[in-house]
Amino acid sequence: MGGFPVLHTSDYSIETAYKVVYDIYSSVILRDTVQRYKIRDVKLLERIVKYAFDNIGNTFSGKNVADYFKSQQRKIDLNTVYNYLNALEGAFILYRASRYDIKGKEILKTQEKFYLSDGGLLYATMGYRDRMISGILENIVFLELKRRGYTVFVGKFLDKEIDFIAEKKGQKIYVQVAYKLESEQTIEREFSSLLAIQDQFPKYVVTLDDFWKEDVEGVQHVHLSDFLLQSF
Structure with a gap:
């Protein structure tokens, strides 16, 4: 609601x-x-x-x-x-959410994303659509990062896309959001973008997977509800 x-x-x-x-x-x-x-x-x-x-x-x-x-x-x-x-x-x-080029260290002027201030607006105006679940999950994570005081960008690193780069007081976190990791291709896509970034800031893949919660080379895989409740 x-x-x-x-x-x-x-x-x-x-x-x-x-x-x-x-x-x-x-x-x-x-x-x-x-x-x-x-x-x-x-x-x-x-x-x-x-x-x-x-x-x-x-x-x-x-x-x-x-x-x-x-x-x-x-x-x-x-x-x-x-x-x-x-x-x-x-x-x-x-x-x-403006697009940020990690390698070039600049904010890009094209291909930004827009998010709703409240998810209920979508359902009230357009009804529920299963195909939009991934976007809604991104929206939830975006709002949580904003609520915690982060400045939030969508990221680009070489040819890879990162859903969110969140910055606050010189600290960063990187977040990929997916519905479920149901195939090797999805796992590769979501984790490889974060593994390509060679720094020590926290990196998360956030999904609705109930059973598979394995971390990959320091990239944390967390359920959405755990991500919303944990400290970072």
């Missing part, structure tokens, strides 16, 4: 909870975003919101959004896309 406090003050059904969240979403869109940023095309804003929600956990840029709308026979200016995404950040509906 998400973390909006009102949902946990009473024994709401799922349907009622989603209605409450949808009403919150609607009022935030209308009041905090449309009015504050003087947005004229509310329907376009809502379509951009749904595009972002549908791509939680995927890297994309303003150009991706513009190209998508072009494929839908709707031309949209690139600056408008960025202005609307900035407005959604300003209303705390979305958080942006």
